[in-house]
Amino acid sequence: MLWSNSFIPTLREVPAEAESVSHQLMLRAGLIRMLSAGIYSYLPLGLRVLDNIENIIQQEMNSAGAQELLLPALQTQELWQRSGRDKEIGEVMIRFTDRRGRKLCLGPTHEEVITELARTHIRSYKQLPLILYQIQTKFRDEIRPRFGVVRACEFIMKDAYSFDKDDKGLDKNYNLMLGAYQRIFKRMGLKFLTIEADPGVMGGKVSHEFMVPAKSGEDLEVGHIFKLGTKYTEALGARFLDDKGKLQPIIMGCYGIGVSRLIAAIIEQSHDEEGIIWPWEVAPFKVLIIPVDVTDKKMANEAAKIYARLSKENIESLLDDRDERAGVKFKDAELIGIPLEIIIGKEAFKNGKIELKRRRDKKVFFTDRKNLVKKIKQVMKDEAKP
Amino acid sequence: MLWSNSFIPTLREVPAEAESVSHQLMLRAGLIRMLSAGIYSYLPLGLRVLDNIENIIQQEMNSAGAQELLLPALQTQELWQRSGRDKEIGEVMIRFTDRRGRKLCLGPTHEEVITELARTHIRSYKQLPLILYQIQTKFRDEIRPRFGVVRACEFIMKDAYSFDKDDKGLDKNYNLMLGAYQRIFKRMGLKFLTIEADPGVMGGKVSHEFMVPAKSGEDLEVGHIFKLGTKYTEALGARFLDDKGKLQPIIMGCYGIGVSRLIAAIIEQSHDEEGIIWPWEVAPFKVLIIPVDVTDKKMANEAAKIYARLSKENIESLLDDRDERAGVKFKDAELIGIPLEIIIGKEAFKNGKIELKRRRDKKVFFTDRKNLVKKIKQVMKDEAKP
Numbered sequence: 001m002l003w004s005n006s007f008i009p010t011l012r013e014v015p016a017e018a019e020s021v022s023h024q025l026m027l028r029a030g031l032i033r034m035l036s037a038g039i040y041s042y043l044p045l046g047l048r049v050l051d052n053i054e055n056i057i058q059q060e061m062n063s064a065g066a067q068e069l070l071l072p073a074l075q076t077q078e079l080w081q082r083s084g085r086d087k088e089i090g091e092v093m094i095r096f097t098d099r100r101g102r103k104l105c106l107g108p109t110h111e112e113v114i115t116e117l118a119r120t121h122i123r124s125y126k127q128l129p130l131i132l133y134q135i136q137t138k139f140r141d142e143i144r145p146r147f148g149v150v151r152a153c154e155f156i157m158k159d160a161y162s163f164d165k166d167d168k169g170l171d172k173n174y175n176l177m178l179g180a181y182q183r184i185f186k187r188m189g190l191k192f193l194t195i196e197a198d199p200g201v202m203g204g205k206v207s208h209e210f211m212v213p214a215k216s217g218e219d220l221e222v223g224h225i226f227k228l229g230t231k232y233t234e235a236l237g238a239r240f241l242d243d244k245g246k247l248q249p250i251i252m253g254c255y256g257i258g259v260s261r262l263i264a265a266i267i268e269q270s271h272d273e274e275g276i277i278w279p280w281e282v283a284p285f286k287v288l289i290i291p292v293d294v295t296d297k298k299m300a301n302e303a304a305k306i307y308a309r310l311s312k313e314n315i316e317s318l319l320d321d322r323d324e325r326a327g328v329k330f331k332d333a334e335l336i337g338i339p340l341e342i343i344i345g346k347e348a349f350k351n352g353k354i355e356l357k358r359r360r361d362k363k364v365f366f367t368d369r370k371n372l373v374k375k376i377k378q379v380m381k382d383e384a385k386p
Numbered sequence: 387m388l389w390s391n392s393f394i395p396t397l398r399e400v401p402a403e404a405e406s407v408s409h410q411l412m413l414r415a416g417l418i419r420m421l422s423a424g425i426y427s428y429l430p431l432g433l434r435v436l437d438n439i440e441n442i443i444q445q446e447m448n449s450a451g452a453q454e455l456l457l458p459a460l461q462t463q464e465l466w467q468r469s470g471r472d473k474e475i476g477e478v479m480i481r482f483t484d485r486r487g488r489k490l491c492l493g494p495t496h497e498e499v500i501t502e503l504a505r506t507h508i509r510s511y512k513q514l515p516l517i518l519y520q521i522q523t524k525f526r527d528e529i530r531p532r533f534g535v536v537r538a539c540e541f542i543m544k545d546a547y548s549f550d551k552d553d554k555g556l557d558k559n560y561n562l563m564l565g566a567y568q569r570i571f572k573r574m575g576l577k578f579l580t581i582e583a584d585p586g587v588m589g590g591k592v593s594h595e596f597m598v599p600a601k602s603g604e605d606l607e608v609g610h611i612f613k614l615g616t617k618y619t620e621a622l623g624a625r626f627l628d629d630k631g632k633l634q635p636i637i638m639g640c641y642g643i644g645v646s647r648l649i650a651a652i653i654e655q656s657h658d659e660e661g662i663i664w665p666w667e668v669a670p671f672k673v674l675i676i677p678v679d680v681t682d683k684k685m686a687n688e689a690a691k692i693y694a695r696l697s698k699e700n701i702e703s704l705l706d707d708r709d710e711r712a713g714v715k716f717k718d719a720e721l722i723g724i725p726l727e728i729i730i731g732k733e734a735f736k737n738g739k740i741e742l743k744r745r746r747d748k749k750v751f752f753t754d755r756k757n758l759v760k761k762i763k764q765v766m767k768d769e770a771k772p
Contacts, residue, residue: 007453007516009507033506035458035465035499036488042456044518050456067393070428070436072421073459073523074540079421096482098527098539102422106492113421120419121395130393132430137459137523141484153484154460 001285003320007044009033010332020218022264023148025276029336031263038145038153045336046263048284050156053262054135056187056281057158064180066131066160071113073137077103079112083235088201094141106139111232111254114161118250119238125165128240128250129173133160135259149260150220160255165242170251174206174227177255181210181223184257188266189279190222197224203231204253214268221258222265228252276337277360280383287317287376288338292326292345303344306354306372313373315380334359339383340376358383387671389706393430395419396718406604408650409534411662415722417649424531424539431722432649434670436542439648440521442573442667443544450566452517452546457499459523463489465498469621474587480527492525497618497640500547504636505624511551514626514636515559519546521645535646536606546641551628556637560592560613563641567596567609570643574652575665576608583610589617590639600654607644608651614638662723663746666769673703673762674724678712678731689730692740692758699759701766720745725769726762744769 008030017034018024026032031046042050058068077095080086094106107113114132122128135158142153149155162173178194185192190212197209203226210223230249233239239247270277278284287310291303300321307319318338320329326345333341341357348354354372356365358379367375394416403420404410412418417432428436444454463481466472480492493499500518508514521544528539535541548559564580571578576598583595589612596609616635619625625633656663664670673696677689686707693705704724706715712731719727727743734740740758742751744765753761 001453005451005453005516007455007507007518033503035502036460036462036490037486039458039460039462041458041499041503044453044455047454047456065391067387067391067430068433069393069430070433072425072427072540074422074425074525076422076425091485094482094484096480098480099477099529100423104422113427116421117419117427121393130391132393139460143485154458 001318003318004322006318008336009043010335012331018148020147020150020220020264020268021215021271022150022220022267025267025271025335026148026264029276032149034148038142038151040149040152040154042260045284049263049278049282050260052282052284053188053259054158057135057184057257057259060180060184060187061131061133061158061160064131064176066133068134069132070134070136071107071110071117073106073139075105075107075110075113077105079116079236080105083112083115083232085112085201092140092142094139108138108140109157109256110134110136110159111161111228111252112236115232115236115238115252118163118233119236122163122238122240122250124241125243128163128165129169130163131160131173131177132163133158133255147218147220148264150218150264152260155261156259158257158259162253162255164251164253165240165248167251170227170229170253174225174253177225177253178208181225181255181257185210185212185222187281188262189270189281190262190266191269192222199226204228212265212269214265218268220261220265220268222262223255223257225255226253228254271337274331274334276335278337278339280339280380283337283339285316285318285338286380287315287340287342288333288336289317289319289342290329290333290344291319291321292329292343294321294323298349299344302348306342306344309373310376313377315373315376340379342372387704389704389708392704394722395429396721398717404534406533406536406606406650406654407601407657408536408606408653411653411657411721412534412650415662418535420534424528424537426535426538426540428646431670435649435664435668436646438668438670439574439645440544443521443570443643443645446566446570446573447517447519447544447546450517450562452519454520455518456520456522457493457496457503459493459525461491461493461496461499463491465502465622466491469498469501469618471498471587478526478528480525494524494526495543495642496520496522496545497547497614497638498622501618501622501624501638504549504619505622508549508624508626508636510627511629514549514551515555516549517546517559517563518549519544519641533604533606534650536604536650538646541647542645544643544645548639548641550637550639551626551634553637556613556615556639560611560639563611563639564594567611567641567643571596571598571608573667574648575656575667576648576652577655578608585612590614598651598655600651604654606647606651606654608648609641609643611641612639614640657723660717660720662721664723664725666725666766669723669725671702671704671724672766673701673726673728674719674722675703675705675728676715676719676730677705677707678715678729680707680709684735685730688734692728692730695759696762699763701759701762726765728758 199207206227233249291299592613677685
């Protein structure tokens with residue numbers, strides 16, 4: 001993509017509204033903008049990171065045998081009365097009455113909706129086990145929204161649900177999900193802890209939390225999995241016929257990831273004084289091409305040529321073709337944190353060498369034009385290692 | 387994917403709740419399920435179609451130079467008061483007051499939010515032109531939800547917005563979008579009409595509707611584009627400095643596609659007595675492999691081998707490995723409408739020929755094992771032609 005056609009509004013100053021480092025950097029790098037407290041827009045760069053995170057989650061969920069679906073954000077309050085969580089969830093759930101007089105709510109979570117779906121479609125043990133998941137926008141009436149996308153009123157979650165005929169099946173699926181979660185967070189370059197936790201309002205006996213320690217002390221929980229057992233299936237009457245023809249409640253597990261919150265968690269762990277340092281797999285672009293002076297035709301041409309070459313090789317790159325001073329470009333480059341920079345300056349024509357700079361450690365490499373793609377692919381290979 | 391592990395709950399009977407053919411077939415083929423009137427879940431097969439539709443839209447939007455972002459569903463009512471549409475939009479907009487006392491609403495459309503974003507970030511003619519778009523869930527308090535996903539309370543839209551410094555720029559972007567829309571609908575296999583229309587509540591002078599005629603008479607508007615002019619930018623004060631240093635209101639266009647509604651439109655135009663006939667690009671799987679009797683080890687093995695071969699070639703296929711009667715499998719195959727079927731029956735072993743059946747016209751082809759992939763790719767190539 002060409003920077004001059006893009007909507008990447010970077011900021012020099014640290015916005016006053018932002019308390020945490022990740023919140024500051026997400027605003028400064030043009031990833032998000034606030035509409036009102038706890039309500040954010042994802043700008044193009046932020047959405048690219050979000051898409052990369054979602055792709056990793058989808059790949060690992062699908063290889064664990066889970067199937068993706070999409071449940072509605074609108075739910076009936078009646079469903080929550082049937083599960084008994086109507087009062088328990090409290091005022092955090094947004095409720096309203098529609099013009100037809102229906103009492104509706106915006107789902108902060110989807111155990112009730114998925115159990116209702118299972119109740120109407122799972123009849124026999126032959127249909128089990130089953131893991132269903134979705135990536136979806138959730139809503140919370142958050143009284144104190146904080147830290148940008150971390151504690152927001154509107155946020156994106158991945159929620160998965162397993163259905164089994166016995167505890168052995170649940171144990172198997174629970175471990176399958178636990179393994180998938182560890183692969184997911186590793187691929188995102190995160191250092192994380194897996195902790196046994198209290199199931200709380202979700203119910204069930206066993207649960208694990210995935211915590212990402214942050215330097216700022218605001219450790220930014222990114223996943224939580226629960227052995228729910230029969231709490232929801234008994235309340236809503238989701239039963240199956242076992243192999244002896246006896247009706248039994250389906251045994252459930254549920255598995256959540258805070259998708260939008262992960263962006264903040266990654267930044268908390270991966271930044272320096274100058275800005276974000278994107279881990280390879282989530283980076284919005286892999287390469288940033290910086291012609292130092294675009295009014296110099298030789299430099300502009302060289303940059304455009306390299307950009308075309310990388311596009312052909314399917315290496316996602318951003319070309320900073322803005323007519324800005326070199327200092328501004330370098331500062332923005334550090335801020336938005338693309339893993340690899342290609343700097344086209346006067347040197348590129350003096351000795352025929354092209355300068356590559358790795359954002360992570362600012363290490364500089366030189367290569368000739370001919371071997372540029374090969375060199376980039378070699379750096380890519382090293383960087384992609386989790 | 388293996389059918390036995392999948393959540394594809396097909397129905398024999400026509401559901402009483404469904405009025406239109408597309409609504410009936412979406413329920414019967416296991417694409418959607420209703421939670422409450424106008425509120426639907428997309429099951430795995432339905433979500434795959436939705437993803438394919440979204441991919442086509444994203445490809446065509448990106449090649450027209452538009453950039454994707456994601457705006458919040460939650461909006462402040464205050465923003466609608468400033469644009470003057472607060473009363474005009476009426477009761478169809480869902481409104482509520484949160485615990486902080488903020489008056490919020492669920493966006494049925496996003497002109498206000500995007501104009502506010504432009505107001506705070508566009509300062510100079512140098513930042514123009516700009517086209518931004520999103521694919522997002524919208525909400526309407528629909529008093530009479532009908533035809534399944536066609537008139538629903540929660541639905542998915544693609545909404546794009548162009549920003550220009552003059553009318554000439556707007557004309558150019560408008561035509562760019564018009565061309566992109568025509569490519570999008572063509573790739574989805576739709577016969578459609580482009581009609582000059584009344585801009586209505588959206589405002590502006592010029593608008594075009596994209597209509598998909600349906601046999602049932604419920605023609606299921608899939609796109610609408612508007613030259614908005616300065617209606618929103620003047621109301622919200624979104625201005626830029628022109629090349630003479632004079633403040634001018636930004637000139638806008640907006641461009642909508644009913645994404646979830648498109649599934650119904652496609653089915654209305656592409657079905658027969660037995661079920662759905664998916665056009666190639668939107669089909670949830672391209673090939674359906676049907677071993678006639680999975681208790682016959684030779685057949686099951688042959689089917690599994692072909693499935694593995696197609697997976698290796700990145701041809702998305704569904705293997706109907708269920709222990710069901712051949713009649714049930716064939717009926718389900720016609721119903722869910724995968725473009726190409728591979729039937730593994732006794733004939734496959736008698737004369738070494740494999741039977742391919744094209745869903746569209748039920749035409750049968752035979753091929754030997756060796757040339758199977760080649761033959762499929764040839765059929766694919768023909769089918770993919772819009």
